[in-house]
Amino acid sequence: MRFDNSTLQNAVDELRLCTPQEHRATADNYVFEEAVSAERTATFETFVGDVANDQALTDGHVDYVRGNIEIDGETPDTFRIDLRPSGTNRPDEAQDLVRVEGLLGPLEACFGFRASDGYDVLLRHYETIKKAWQDGSHDGSALVDKFLEIWNARRDERPAFSTFLDGLREDAENADWQHLLRDRLGLAHYEPRPGTPIPVALMVYSVREVITAARADAVPITCPTVLDSKPWPYYFPAPEVMPYGRAMALRTDGGEESLQPEILHTRIEFKRSHIKAMALIERPWGPKELRDLRNHHLLKIRLALLDELAATGRPEFGEDMP
Numbered sequence: 572m573r574f575d576n577s578t579l580q581n582a583v584d585e586l587r588l589c590t591p592q593e594h595r596a597t598a599d600n601y602v603f604e605e606a607v608s609a610e611r612t613a614t615f616e617t618f619v620g621d622v623a624n625d626q627a628l629t630d631g632h633v634d635y636v637r638g639n640i641e642i643d644g645e646t647p648d649t650f651r652i653d654l655r656p657s658g659t660n661r662p663d664e665a666q667d668l669v670r671v672e673g674l675l676g677p678l679e680a681c682f683g684f685r686a687s688d689g690y691d692v693l694l695r696h697y698e699t700i701k702k703a704w705q706d707g708s709h710d711g712s713a714l715v716d717k718f719l720e721i722w723n724a725r726r727d728e729r730p731a732f733s734t735f736l737d738g739l740r741e742d743a744e745n746a747d748w749q750h751l752l753r754d755r756l757g758l759a760h761y762e763p764r765p766g767t768p769i770p771v772a773l774m775v776y777s778v779r780e781v782i783t784a785a786r787a788d789a790v791p792i793t794c795p796t797v798l799d800s801k802p803w804p805y806y807f808p809a810p811e812v813m814p815y816g817r818a819m820a821l822r823t824d825g826g827e828e829s830l831q832p833e834i835l836h837t838r839i840e841f842k843r844s845h846i847k848a849m850a851l852i853e854r855p856w857g858p859k860e861l862r863d864l865r866n867h868h869l870l871k872i873r874l875a876l877l878d879e880l881a882a883t884g885r886p887e888f889g890e891d892m893p
Contacts, residue, residue: 572601572602572603572604572605572607572612572797574601574612574616575612575613575616576616576619576620576621578621578622578623579616579619579621579622579628582622582624582625582627582628583598583601583602583625583628584598585624585625586598586625586628586629587599587602589625592804592860592861592862592892593804593861594625595892595893596804596805596861596865596892597629597802597803597804598625599865599889599890599892600797600802600803600804600806600807600808601797602890603807603808603888603889603890604796604797604798604808605808605810605811606657606794606795606796606808606809606811606816607657607796607797607798608654608655608656608657609655610653610654610655611648611654611655611656611796611798614639614648614654615635615798618631618634618635618638618639619631619632619634619635629802632798632801632802633801633802635798636798636799636800636801640729640730640798640799640800641727641729642727642728642729643727643728644728645728646728646786646788646789646837647728647729647730647799648798649730649793649796649798649799649835650730650785650786650789650790650791650793650835650837651788651789651790652788652789652790653788656790656793656794657793657794657796657811658790658793658794661792662735662778662792662834663778664777664778664779664782665777665778665779666735666736666737666777666778667735667736667737667775667776667777667778668733668734668735668736668775668776668777668778668781668834668836669733669734669735669736669739669743669752669773669774669775670731670732670733670734670774671749671752671753671756671758671761671771671772671773671774672771672772672774672841673761673769673770673771674697674700674770674771674772674849675693675769675770676725677718677721677722677725678693678696678697678700678770679693680721680722680725681696681700681717681718681721681722682696682699684696690766690767693770694768694770697770697849697851699714700714700715700718700849701849703715703718704843704846704849712843715843716843719841719842719843722841723840723841726838726841727838728837728838729838730795730799730800730835730836730837731835731836731837731838731839732756732795732833732834732835733833733834733835733836734756734818734831734832734833734834735832736775738831738832739752739755739831742755743773743775743847748773748848748850749771749773749850749851749852750852750853750854750856752773753821753852753856754820754821754822754856755818755820755831756818756820756831756833757805757806757818757819757820757821758821759805759821759856760805761852761856762855762856763852763853763854763855768851768852768853769851769852770849770850770851770852771849771850771851771852772846772848772849773846773847773848773849773850774841774845774846774847775845775847776839776842776845778792780839781836781837781839784837784838784839784840785837786837789837791836791837792834792835792836792837793834793835793836794809794815794816794833794834794835795808795809795816795833795834795835796808799835804861804865805819805821805861805864806819807819807865807868807869809833809872810872810876810879810888812876812879812885813872813875813876814832815832815833815834816832816833816834816835817830817831817832817833817868817871817872818830818831818832818833819864819865819868820864820868821856821857821859821864822856822859822864823859823863823864823867825871826871826874827871827872827874827875829871830871830872830875861892862892862893865892866891866892869888869889869890869891872888872889873887873888873889876888
């Protein structure tokens with residue numbers, strides 16, 4: 572991906588020269604990206620305008636996401652048909668999707684507490700909602716219904732990252748699913764501080780539900796791109812020839828067969844039936860360095876592309892982080 576606006580492109584080039592690994596990774600994501608349409612690029616460039624330096628580019632990107640992606644009541648740029656979202660081979664509608672959802676915000680909204688009230692308060696409310704979900708009693712069901720109503724009301728239209736359940740069913744059914752999926756799907760933001768575990772839910776729903784709920788002006792399912800979230804070094808673009816994105820795992824084991832498809836889909840209303848488990852993320856991920864994670868992920872992508880490279884003469888994808 573290259574910007575026509577020279578100030579934006581110069582800022583990307585500057586960012587790639589910065590010493591912190593996070594800065595280089597963020598810049599590489601613009602450079603490696605292949606799935607952003609010309610129409611989408613032009614929209615982004617118009618929004619951000621001229622920038623003075625790499626920090627101004629990053630700030631402009633954050634503002635773009637807040638103004639065009641994390642919005643309510645209209646379709647985010649990610650899915651707008653007129654911006655030609657990166658296509659996917661439409662999945663079988665009967666397939667199930669899986670997503671790990673953080674519960675801190677919904678719990679705060681439902682029970683009316685704040686982080687300053689103490690972590691023990693959060694855990695108490697988490698255990699309350701988990702017990703209500705498990706026991707199936709009349710009062711428990713009523714509380715879960717209230718929780719879902721409040722949760723859905725506070726959610727905007729931002730794209731939801733998810734993947735196909737069939738590819739990681741064994742991990743999803745493991746007693747330690749919250750850590751296995753966190754690491755497999757590259758959910759680096761779920762990093763608990765000592766003594767402060769993160770409550771999460773395992774959500775499962777069908778492709779058909781996503782398609783049915785989508786707005787008329789939206790493509791329901793598409794590939795992730797660098798413009799669909801704030802600058803994030805743990806995102807890694809996938810080559811356009813791949814039918815979906817590929818989540819960058821938080822570990823360096825496995826070959827190309829371990830690459831996990833990654834998609835974005837439009838908003839759906841969460842239902843009780845979508846919640847398959849609740850748990851606490853208690854262990855940190857790592858301690859792999861970002862450079863090692865990205866270079867290993869890139870190697871797996873290149874191995875997966877060997878046949879494509881041989882058949883079409885396509886140039887090698889990406890570049891190792893020094």
